[in-house]
Amino acid sequence: MLASCKCDFKHPLFYPGEITLLSSVSFIKNTSFGISHQIMNGDNVLAALAEDVMVLFDFNQHIKVAFPEEFRRKIEDLEHKKFV
Secondary structure, X not given: OEEEEEEEEOOOOOOOOOOEEEEEEEEXXXXXXXXXXXXXXXXXXXXXXXXXXXXXXXXXXXXXXXXXXXXXXHHHHHHOOOOO
């Protein structure tokens, strides 16, 4: 479930146009994780910085659930870093 979403615009984007979105996992906690985004315009200029916080939630039981260790390991392999 999306718990938080923030975006700070640094440079204008125009339509039509092209963007490049660079995303990475910024943290992993017990029941949540964060994703950081850099949005680059067609000239490779930073147009925006964004942060999302996701919470793992069981909608049937209405409770937060633990981040699976298997997912943590796979993300650590992809990101080439350890999340403590």
